[in-house]
Amino acid sequence: MPLIILFVAFIACNTEKPVEVEDLTKYVDPQIGSVHGRWFFYTPAAVPFGMAKLAPHTDAYNSKGSWGPTGYDDRHTSIEGFGHFHEFQVGGVVFMPTTGELKTVPGSLEKPDEGYRSRFDKDSEHAETGYYSVVLKDYMIKAELTATTRVGYHRYTFPETGSAHLIIDVGHKQGESSDVTEAYTKLINGNQLEGYVITYPEYVKFCDPGKRVRMYFVSKLNKKPTSYGSFVDDVQKQDSSSTKGIGNGFYLNFDMTEGEVLEIQTGVSYTSIENARLNLDTESEGKSFDVVRADAKKMWQEKLSKIVVEGGREEDRVKFYTGLYHALLGRGISSDINGQYPLVNGGVGQIPLDETGKPKHHHFNTDGMWGGFWNLNQVWALAYPGYFKEYVQSNIDFYQTRGWLHDGEATGVYTNGVQTNFQGLLIASAYNCGIRDFDVKTGYEAAVKNELEYRGRDLGNGKYDLSYFVFDGYVPYKDTTISNGWVFNFGASHTLEYCFSSYAVAQMAKGMGDTKTYEKLIKQAGYYENIFDTETKFIRPKLESGEFIKNFDPMRGWDGFQEGNAFQFTWYVPHDVAGLISLIGKDKFNERLEYMFEKSQKSMFGGGSEEIHSFSGVDKLYNQGNQPCLHQPWLFNFSGKPWLTQKWTREICDVFYGTEPLHGYGYGQDEDQGQLGAWFVLNSMGLFDVQGFSSSKSTVQFGSPMFDKVTITLDPDYYEGKELVIETNNQILGNRYVQSVSFNGKDIENSWIFRDELMKGGVLKFKMDTQPNKDWGASVPPPSMSTE
Numbered sequence: 073m074p075l076i077i078l079f080v081a082f083i084a085c086n087t088e089k090p091v092e093v094e095d096l097t098k099y100v101d102p103q104i105g106s107v108h109g110r111w112f113f114y115t116p117a118a119v120p121f122g123m124a125k126l127a128p129h130t131d132a133y134n135s136k137g138s139w140g141p142t143g144y145d146d147r148h149t150s151i152e153g154f155g156h157f158h159e160f161q162v163g164g165v166v167f168m169p170t171t172g173e174l175k176t177v178p179g180s181l182e183k184p185d186e187g188y189r190s191r192f193d194k195d196s197e198h199a200e201t202g203y204y205s206v207v208l209k210d211y212m213i214k215a216e217l218t219a220t221t222r223v224g225y226h227r228y229t230f231p232e233t234g235s236a237h238l239i240i241d242v243g244h245k246q247g248e249s250s251d252v253t254e255a256y257t258k259l260i261n262g263n264q265l266e267g268y269v270i271t272y273p274e275y276v277k278f279c280d281p282g283k284r285v286r287m288y289f290v291s292k293l294n295k296k297p298t299s300y301g302s303f304v305d306d307v308q309k310q311d312s313s314s315t316k317g318i319g320n321g322f323y324l325n326f327d328m329t330e331g332e333v334l335e336i337q338t339g340v341s342y343t344s345i346e347n348a349r350l351n352l353d354t355e356s357e358g359k360s361f362d363v364v365r366a367d368a369k370k371m372w373q374e375k376l377s378k379i380v381v382e383g384g385r386e387e388d389r390v391k392f393y394t395g396l397y398h399a400l401l402g403r404g405i406s407s408d409i410n411g412q413y414p415l416v417n418g419g420v421g422q423i424p425l426d427e428t429g430k431p432k433h434h435h436f437n438t439d440g441m442w443g444g445f446w447n448l449n450q451v452w453a454l455a456y457p458g459y460f461k462e463y464v465q466s467n468i469d470f471y472q473t474r475g476w477l478h479d480g481e482a483t484g485v486y487t488n489g490v491q492t493n494f495q496g497l498l499i500a501s502a503y504n505c506g507i508r509d510f511d512v513k514t515g516y517e518a519a520v521k522n523e524l525e526y527r528g529r530d531l532g533n534g535k536y537d538l539s540y541f542v543f544d545g546y547v548p549y550k551d552t553t554i555s556n557g558w559v560f561n562f563g564a565s566h567t568l569e570y571c572f573s574s575y576a577v578a579q580m581a582k583g584m585g586d587t588k589t590y591e592k593l594i595k596q597a598g599y600y601e602n603i604f605d606t607e608t609k610f611i612r613p614k615l616e617s618g619e620f621i622k623n624f625d626p627m628r629g630w631d632g633f634q635e636g637n638a639f640q641f642t643w644y645v646p647h648d649v650a651g652l653i654s655l656i657g658k659d660k661f662n663e664r665l666e667y668m669f670e671k672s673q674k675s676m677f678g679g680g681s682e683e684i685h686s687f688s689g690v691d692k693l694y695n696q697g698n699q700p701c702l703h704q705p706w707l708f709n710f711s712g713k714p715w716l717t718q719k720w721t722r723e724i725c726d727v728f729y730g731t732e733p734l735h736g737y738g739y740g741q742d743e744d745q746g747q748l749g750a751w752f753v754l755n756s757m758g759l760f761d762v763q764g765f766s767s768s769k770s771t772v773q774f775g776s777p778m779f780d781k782v783t784i785t786l787d788p789d790y791y792e793g794k795e796l797v798i799e800t801n802n803q804i805l806g807n808r809y810v811q812s813v814s815f816n817g818k819d820i821e822n823s824w825i826f827r828d829e830l831m832k833g834g835v836l837k838f839k840m841d842t843q844p845n846k847d848w849g850a851s852v853p854p855p856s857m858s859t860e
Contacts, residue, residue, distance in 0.1 A: 093373075093377050093380065094380075095373065096373060096376040096377055096380070096393055097200065097201045097369055097372050097373055097376065097393075099386075099389045099390045099392070099393035099394070100200065100201050100372070100376070100390075100393050100394050100397045101199075101390055101394050101731065102114065102116040102199040102200070102201075102204075102394075102397070103146055103199055103732075103733045104390075104391075104394045104730070104731055104732065104733065104736035104737075105398075105733065105736025105737045105743050106144060106145065106146040106733045106736070107145055107146045107147055107684070107733045107734040107736075107740050108141045108145065108684050108685075108686070108734075108740030108741075109141055109143070109144065109145065109740075109743065110139070110141060110142075110143075110742065110743070110744065110745075111132075111141075111142050111143045111158060111160075111163060111247040111248040112125070112158045112159055112160060112248075112402055112439075112745060113143075113398070113743060113745075114127055114143060114144040115127040115158045115401065116199040116200065116201070116202070116203065116204040116217075117202060117203060117204045117217035117218050117219050117224070117225075117368075118202065118219050118368075118401060118404075119202060119219060119220065119221055119368050119371045119372070120371060120372065120375045120400040120401065121400065121401075121403065121404050121405055121434075121436070121459065122219060122220075122221050122222070122404050122405060123221055123222045123340055123341075123342075123351075123404050123405045123406065124156060124219040124220065124221065124222050124223055124224040124338070124340050125156070125157065125158040125159070125219070125401075125404060126154060126155070126156055126204070126217040126218075126219050126224045126225075126226075127143065127144055127154065127155060127158055127204065127217070128144055128151045128153075128154055128204065128206060128215075128217075129143055129144060129151065129152050129153050129154065129155055129166060129246070129247070130143070130144050130145055130148035130150065130151055130152065130181065131143065131144075131145060131148060131152075131181060132144075132152065132153075132155060132163065132166070132246045132247040133152050133153070133166075133178050133241070133244055133245070133246065134244055134245045135245055135246070135247055135248075136250075136274075137245050137247075137248055137249055137250025137251065137273060137274050138248070138250070138274045138275075139160075139248065139274075139275070139489065140686070141686065141740075142247050142248065143155075143158070143163075143247045146733035146734070147733075147734075148181055149181075149191055149192065150181060150184040150189045150190060150191045150192065151168075151189060151190055151192055151206065151208065152166075152168065152178035152179075152187075152188075152189040153166035153167060153168035153178065153189075153239070153241060154166065154167050154168065154215065154217060154226065155246055155247070156224050156289065156338055156340055157246075157249075157287050157340065158247065159403075159404055159437040159438075159439075159482065160248065160275075160437065160438065160439035160480060160482060160487060160489065160745075161248050161249070161250075161273035161274070161275050161276065161285065161480075161482045161487045162248065162249065162271075162273075162285055162287070162437055162482050162483070163246040163247035163248055163249035163271075164242060164246045164249050164252070164255075164269040164271065164287050165240075165241075165242060165267075165269060165287060165289050165338070165340070166240070166241040166242075166246055167226060167238060167239065167240055167241075167336065168188055168189075168238070168239040168241070169208070169211065169213050169215065169228040169230070169236070169237070169238055169239075169334065170188045170190070170208075170211055170213075170236075170237045170238075170239060171211045171212075171213065171230065171231070171233045171235055171236050171237065172211070172233075172235055173235075174235070174237055174308065174323065174325070175187050175188040175239075175306075176188070176239060176303040176305065176306055176307075176308055176321060176323065177305055177306050178241075184210075188237075188239055190208035190209060190210040190211055190213075191208075191209045191210050192206050192207060192208060192209050193207070193209060196209070200369075201368065201369055201372035201373075201397060202218055202219065202365060202368025202369050202371070202372055203216070203217065203218045203365050203368065203369070204216070204217045204218075205217070211230075211231075212231045213228055213229065213230055213231070214228070214229040215227075215228055216228075216229075216361070218361060218364050218365040218368055219364070219368060220355040220356065220359070220364055220367070220368070221355060221405060222339060222340055222341070222351035222352075222355055222405070222408070222409060223337055223338065223339050223340070223351060223352055223355045223356045223364075224337070224338045224340065225335070225336070225337055225338075225356075225361050225364050225365075226334075226335065226336040226337075226338070227333055227334075227335050227336075227361045228333065228334045228335075228336075229331060229332070229333050230326075230328035230330075230331075230332055230333075230334065231328070231330060231331075232328065232329055232330040233327070233328050234327050235325070236325065236326040236327065236328045236334075237323055237324065237325055237326070238293075238297075238323065238324045238326070238334065238336075239321065239323050240257060240265065240291075240321050240322040240323065240324075241321040242255035242256070242257050242267055242269050242315075242320065242321055242322070243255040243269075243304070243315075243317060243318045243319045243320035243321055244319060244321075245271075248273060248274075249269075249271040249273060249285070250271060250272060250273040250274045250276075250277075251271060251272045251273075252269060252270070252271050252318050252319075253270050253271065253272050253284060253318065254268075254269075254270045254316070254317070254318065255267070255268070255269045255270070255315075255316070255317065255318060255320055255321075256268050256269075256314070256315070256316045257302075257314065257315050257320075257321070257322040258313060258314035258315075259297075259300055259313045259314070259322070259324075262296045263292065263293045263294075263295065263296045263297075264290065264291060264292050264293070265289075265290070265291040265293075265322065266289070266290045266291075266345050266348070266349070267288070267289055267322075267345070268286060268287060268288045268289070268345065269286075269287045270284050270285070270286050270287075271284065271285045271287075272284055272285075273285055273482065273487065274556065275480070275487040275488070275489065276482070276485050276486070276487060277555065277556060278531050278554045278555045278556055278558075279480070279485075279486040279487055279488050279530075279531050279532040280416070280485045280486040280487070280532045281555070283416055283417065283485040283486075284417075284418075284485070285482050285483045285485060286342060286343075286414065286418060286483055287340065287341075287342060287483075288340065288341045288342065288343065288344055288345050288347070288348040289338055289339065289340050289341070289345075289348050290338070290339045290345060290348040290349040290352050291336055291337065291338040291339075292336070292337045292338075292352065292356075293324075293334065293335070293336050294333070294334065294335040294336075295326060295334055297324035297325050297326055298325050298326055298327055299311070299324075299325045300312075300313065300322070300323065300324050300325065301322070301323055302314065302315035302320065302321070302322050302323070303315070303320065303321050303322070303323060304317065304319050304320045304321075305319050308323070335361055337352060337356045338352070339351040339352025339353070339355070339356070341408050342406050342408075342413070342414040342437075342483045343408055343412050343413065343414050343420045344412075344420070347408040347409075347410065347412060350408065350409060350410060351408055351409050354409050355409065372397070375400050375456075376393055376396055376397070376400075377785075378455040378456065378784065378785050379396065379454075379455050379753070379757075379782065379783070379784050379785075380782070380783045381393075381756075381757075381779040381781070381782050382779060382780050382781040382782075382783075383779050383780025383781060383800075383803060384778050384779040384780060384803065385778075385805070387731050388725070388756060388778050388779070389779075390731050391725070391729050391730075391731060391752055391756070392752065392753060392756055392779075394731075394736075394749065395729075395746075395748070395749025395750060395751075395752040395753050396451070396749065396750070396753050397749070398743060398745075398746035398748075398749035398750075399447070399448055399451050399746035399747075399749050399750040399753065400456075400746070401745075401746060402438075402439070402745030402746045403436050403437070403438040403439070403463070403745060404436065404437055405434045405435070405436060406434075406435050406436055406437045406483060407423055407431060407434045407435040407436075410431070411423035411424070411425055411430075411431030411432075413435035413469075413484075414435075414483040414484045415473055415484040416473065416474065416484040416485055417484075419473075419484065421435070421469065421473065421484075423435065423469075433461070433462040433465050433466065434462050434466065435466045435469060436462075436463060436466045436481070437481060437482050437483065438463075438466075438480065438481055438745075439480055439487075439489055439744065439745050440479040440480040440488060440489045440490055440492075440493075440494070440534075441479060441494045441495060441497075441498055442479070442489065442490045442492060442494060442699055442744075443698075443699020443700065443702060443744075443747060444494070444498070444699075444747055445494065445497055445498065445501060445764030445765070445766065446699065446702040446703050446747075446751065446760075446762075446764055447702065447746075447747045447748070447749075447750035447751040447753075447754065448745075448746060448747055448750050449498055449501050449502075449764065449765065450750070450754055450759075450760070450761060450764065450765060451750045451753055451754060453501070453502070453505045453507065453765060454759075454784060455784055455785065455786075455787075456787075457505070457507050457787050457789070457790040457791075458787060458789065458790075460502055460505075460507055461502065461507050461509055461510050463498070464498060464499050464502045464507075464510050464515060465510040465511065465515075467481075467495050467498075467499070467518075468499075468510060468511050468514050468515045468518060470484070471514065471518040472514065474486075474533075475528075476518075476521070476522070476528075476532075476533035477493060477495040477496060477499075477518050477519070477521075477522050477533070478493075478495065478532070478533065478534075479492065479493040479494060479495050479533075479534045486531075486532030486533065488531060488532055488533070488534050490534075490634060490635075491531055491534055491535075491536060491560065491562075492534050492535060492566060492569050492570075492634075493522055493533065493534030493535050493573075494569070494573055495518075495519075495522065496518070496519035496520075496522035496523055496573055496576065496577045497519075497572065497573040497576040497577065497764070497766055499515045499516070499518065499519045499577075499580070500519055500576040500577050500579055500580035500766060501576060501764060501765040501766055503515070503516075503580050503583060504576075504579055504580065504583070504765055504766065504767060504768050504770055505765050505770070505827070506790065506791075506828070506831075507790060509789075516580060516581075516584055516586075519577045519580060520577060520581070520586075520589055520593075522535070522573070522577070523570070523573060523574050523577045523593055523596070524542065524589075524592065524593070525538075526538040526539035526541075526542050526543075527539075531554060535566075535570065536552070537552070537563070537566060538570065540563075541566070541567060541570045541596070541599065542596070545599045545602045546563070546564075546567045546599060546602040546603050546614055547562075547563035547564070547566040547567045547570070548563045548613075548614055548615055548616040549561060549563045549564065549613035549614060549615050549616075549621050549632050550563060550615075550616060560634075561630070561631065561632060562632065562633060562634040563613055563614070563632055564603055564611055564612070564613040564614075564632040564633055564638070564641065565632070565633040565634045565636065565641050565644070565700070566634070567599060567600065567602070567603050568600055568603075568611065568641060568644040568645065569644070570596065570599075571596065571597050571598070571599050571600045571645070571647070572597070572644070572645075572646055572647050572766070574593045574594075574596035574597045574599075575593070575594065575597035575647035575648070575766060575857060576647070576764075576766035577593055578590050578593035578594040578596075578597060579766060579767055579768040580768075581593060582768055583768055594857075597647060597648070597857060598648070598651070598857070600645050600648070600651075600652075601651070601655065602614075604655050605620055605624075606655075608624065608626070609642075609655070609656050609657070609660060609664075610624075610626050610638045610639070610642045611638055611641055611642040611644070612624055612638060613631070613632030613633075613638075624638070625638075626638035626639045626642070627639055627691060627693075628691065629687075629690035629691040630690065634700075635687060635690055635698050635699075635700065636690055636695065636698065636700045636701070637690065637691060639668070639693055640692075640693070640694065640695060640700055640701055640704075641700060642656075643665075643701075643703070643704050643707060644700060646703050646762045646763050646764065646766075647763055647766060647767070647856070647857050648856045648857035648858050649707060649710040649711075649762060649853075649854075649856045650710065650853065650856035650857075650858045650859045651856060651857060651858040653710065653711055654858065658711060658712070661711050662708075662711050662712070662713060665704070665707060665708065665711065665716075666716065667693075668693045668694050668704070669694065669705065669716075669720045669723075671693055672692065672693050672694035673723065673727070675689070675692055676727050676728055676738065676739070677694055677695075677696040677723075677724050677727060677728045677738075678692070678694075678695055678696045678697040678728055678738035678739070678741055679692065679695070679697060679738060679739065679741060680739065681735070681739045683739075684734070684739055684740035685740065685741075686740075686741060686742040687742075688738075688739075688740075688741065689738075689741070696724055696728045696738060696741075696748075697728075697737065697738040697741030697742060697748070698741070698742065699744070699747060702747075702751055703760075703762045703764075705717055705720040705721045705724060706721070706760050706762050706773055706775065707762065708720075709762075709773045709774070709823045709824060709849070709853065709854060710762070710853045710854060710856065711853070712850050712851075712853065713846075713850065714774070714810070714823035714848070714849040714850060715809055715810070715844030715845065715846055717773070717775055717776075717823070718775055718776040718808055718809050718810055718844070719776070719808060719809070719844070721755045721760075721775040721776055722775075722776040722778070722808040724755070725752060725755055725756055725778065729748075729752055737749070755775055756777070756778040756779065757777055757778075757779070757782050757798055758774055758775040758776055758777030758778075758798065758800075758810075758838060759772050759773075759774070759775070759798075760772070760773050760775060761773060761827070762854070765827065767855065767860070769826060769828070769855070769860075770826070770827040770828075771824045771825065771826055771827060771854045771855060772824060772825055772826075772827050772830055773823060773824045773854055774810065774813060774823050774824060774825075774838075774849070776808045776809070776810065776840070777798055777800045777803070777838050777840075778803070779798075779800065779803065780799070780800055780803050781797065781798065781799050781800070782797070782798040783795055783796075783797050783798075784796040784797075784798075786831065786833050791831050791832070791833065792831075792832050792833065793831065793832045793833015793834060794833055795833055796830065796831070796833050796834065796836065797834070797835045797836065798835075798836045798837075798838070799835060799836070799837045799838070800837075800838045800839075800840060801837065801838065801839045801840065802839060802840045802841060803838075803840055804840075806842055807840040807841055807842055808840070808842075809840060809841055809842065809843060809844040809845065810823075810838055810839070810840060810845065810848060810849070811839040811840060811841050811845045811848065812838075812839045812845070812848060813836070813837065813838055813839075813848075813849075814836075814837045815829075815830070815834060815835070815836050815837075816834040816835060817835075821848070821849065821851070821852070822849055822851075822852050822854075823848075823849030823850075823853075823854070824849075824853075824854040
């Protein structure tokens, strides 16, 4: 394939010649999966892990504010504005350029003419890494967006008009933000705006009652308005230079000549207006829109080129780099350029500065890590260990303020999305990977507390039912009703999850030389046996009395299991697959696993194409569209049939994943901040760890690589080797089965390798063919808790 653009990367090598790296951003298509996507999913005008995440909105205004799909949907045909903040439970500050009659409500998708929203044609829309543009058809305005880390850039090109407007909405729900409790905007210096938005998100209402999420902004325009005013809904107040309240906003009026550009630079912050201005002045000084757009592209290229794939099908390279893009887009920075970051109740924390005056790490807003250990942390540990360290340290900083690890944070406030808490596992995973340049002592203290301390648990810090697990050895089948009326009954899945996280922190305890804690935690890791039904060979919910529930149906979703059923969750013993095989029986284990994939193929390994819904696969045998199932095709490596891992991982990559707005990650299923994309990245390279690097001696299992060559640049601050190269011989369509594997010239007979050995770098070679080699890799399974 001809190279469209060549980026030159100077990489230390013997010849010290510049190495030409293909423009990998051309393979990223932000529209993939943008039908029925989450609030934080579609933000093309952003840099990796950025704070300013600009995006068009088609259905964000006054939305429910919970977790469901909102913000932008590729099926919609009109736009209501362009927002700056897009994180879990965080949203607000929306701009919309218009002409003609001044309107201050957006109207609806069904009746766009009732407000200021504008229709647009899809062929005028363009999205790429760090940039978005569209023509607002009703106004003939070309809108363009790009961003630095903390500054959003808008460029609006107008037709000739004496009635141009810029609508600034601050006082209404936007996406996941939920109720606005106070919003403020003021015009200063003739061409600047400053303000803030304070919200009370749905998850905060029961995770951290009474707390608030705060967003601040300062905008600088290249043109002074001819007039201005404020509004509350459709009631306008001319010449009002500020607004404060709810349901409110601001407007600016302009005279524009044909082709005249209104450019706006908006600094954002979660701590103060002053820091929003500091972020704006520092990151925008001397930088035009086009320069920022080019810089954003370079930043994406630098991150994407940590993993360079060659060969294979072009559509698979598109899936790969779009998946990697999504894995690097979510969980954005919440700390300012000076290292200040938001604490609860409007407080401000300070990250230590290095000798040059720069913050030593960043702080982050983040959804929970439910299932992230099967994708995100493995990609981070492999190619971005510095980010993994920062993510862990950010949570440790939160712990030092609030007394607990969070599993979901928005500006210092708990926003736990699933009421478990896997951050202890993440800390242990980083430690077990040799990533230890964080506050290990405090991190270990926090991780142990997360697994053992049941006093003071609630919906914010998660594991609200941990006391049952610690004392009784399982969490019972029992309804829990929370303040908004939601009813939880997830005792069986919580039991399995707490077992897994106990195992991970036990491994860290072993590394720390804490034998007493290790023994306590490793005992908890085995509690999964307490809810295994020897009669049905399924994990089965138990009542408080110790009896299994009656009328048990393993296919019934949500009944003792969060976002799944007993058939799906029975496989959820990733730390001790050998133990699970022993309970079920090896033949039964394989028979059931094979049946599951053969049948699930008919529903495209998820909910199929008939129902567009985030939970469309919850009552199925297998659901690639949700986290609890993502390790299951890799279990054949543990059960003596590694060729079936090769078969089904490849089939899932081909069938479940697509390159369209609707068929991107299943059909409108929940791509949760890059987790499904990261899964494709790992699986297409033929690498994965069922244990999520939770073992003190982690392994990497082998699957079916999809590219001729993969080059992973290894971070010298963490790994000895310069790079890890995966070469695949006889890699053509249909050749999905591994015949042999070697590493640095030495044959590997197992379907796995110890991670520490692999990360020394070198060349991992696969030889492929159309038929399985049933002798290779079948005799010695990867280690499990029962066999360590």
